[in-house]
Amino acid sequence: MYPTLPFGPLSFPTGPIITIFAVMIGLDIAGRYGRKLDISSDDVWNTGLIAFASGLIVARLWNVFQYAHIYQSEPTLILSLRPSGFSFWPGVVVGIVAGYAYLVYRALDPAKVGAALAIGGLAGGAMMSISGYLTGSILGLPSQMPWALAYFGEPRHPAGLYMAAGLVALIIVLWWRADPGRPGRTMIWALLGYSLLRLFIDGFRDNMDLAGQFRISQLVALVVALVCVMLLARGDGVVDVGSEEAGAPAQERV
Numbered sequence: 232m233y234p235t236l237p238f239g240p241l242s243f244p245t246g247p248i249i250t251i252f253a254v255m256i257g258l259d260i261a262g263r264y265g266r267k268l269d270i271s272s273d274d275v276w277n278t279g280l281i282a283f284a285s286g287l288i289v290a291r292l293w294n295v296f297q298y299a300h301i302y303q304s305e306p307t308l309i310l311s312l313r314p315s316g317f318s319f320w321p322g323v324v325v326g327i328v329a330g331y332a333y334l335v336y337r338a339l340d341p342a343k344v345g346a347a348l349a350i351g352g353l354a355g356g357a358m359m360s361i362s363g364y365l366t367g368s369i370l371g372l373p374s375q376m377p378w379a380l381a382y383f384g385e386p387r388h389p390a391g392l393y394m395a396a397g398l399v400a401l402i403i404v405l406w407w408r409a410d411p412g413r414p415g416r417t418m419i420w421a422l423l424g425y426s427l428l429r430l431f432i433d434g435f436r437d438n439m440d441l442a443g444q445f446r447i448s449q450l451v452a453l454v455v456a457l458v459c460v461m462l463l464a465r466g467d468g469v470v471d472v473g474s475e476e477a478g479a480p481a482q483e484r485v
Contacts, residue, residue, distance in 0.1 A: 233365040245366050253358035254283055260402070261351025267411050268343040275347045281333045286326025293318040346414035349421040350405060356425070357398040364391025370437045388435040397428040416463065423459035426452040 235242040258279045262272030294316050295302055295309055302309050308316075334341050363369030371379075371388030379386035401424040409417040429452040433439060439446045 257355025282330030285329035290322025
């Protein structure tokens with residue numbers, strides 16, 4: 232494990248440092264892809280930063296209120312930025328609401344901004360997968376394959392690196408093959424690709440939650456992938472809300 236990263240005489244926690252890089256790289260990639268969709272990279276950056284900052288603040292405050300009895304006895308812990316000190320889903324919900332509110336305020340096309348942020352999210356996810364490998368939060372199964380890496384005293388599948396490589400490949404494919412005129416479908420393709428990667432790569436991960444003999448993450452990934460395939464197969468049911476083609480007949484958007 233690599234819980235800290237050395238910078239000269241100092242050492243910094245790996246997870247938070249790479250998370251910062253993941254956010255910056257994700258927003259940079261999103262801004263660059265946004266230019267392909269004829270939207271300002273500044274608007275993409277602002278939307279992503281507002282959503283991330285709002286979600287982060289609420290996720291932290293929610294955790295503080297949830298465990299107020301602990302923080303009352305040790306108030307200095309309020310300033311701690313440990314990953315376990317954030318409530319994930321409240322932060323996600325508020326982040327989405329805040330980001331959408333900015334879209335409404337700026338009268339931006341949600342499909343185009345969403346497509347740009349989807350591509351950026353994949354880039355950020357690749358960085359977070361590397362972080363998961365370094366910190367041990369993504370632990371691979373023991374393996375004797377030639378590419379297995381020594382971890383916890385035994386060779387294991389580098390599942391985090393598998394995921395990072397898969398996400399980079401997915402970004403490259405979407406960057407060159409996705410239709411800029413149909414940003415809604417780009418979002419669905421990004422979600423489909425991510426789900427398929429989770430469905431495959433989670434089979435190489437250790438210490439996963441199970442439902443019977445099945446891994447919960449793989450079951451969720453399978454359901455999401457099937458829904459994405461259905462939406463893409465329908466064609467006329469996939470509408471790029473707010474895009475220039477939104478008013479065209481459905482059959483022209485298949």
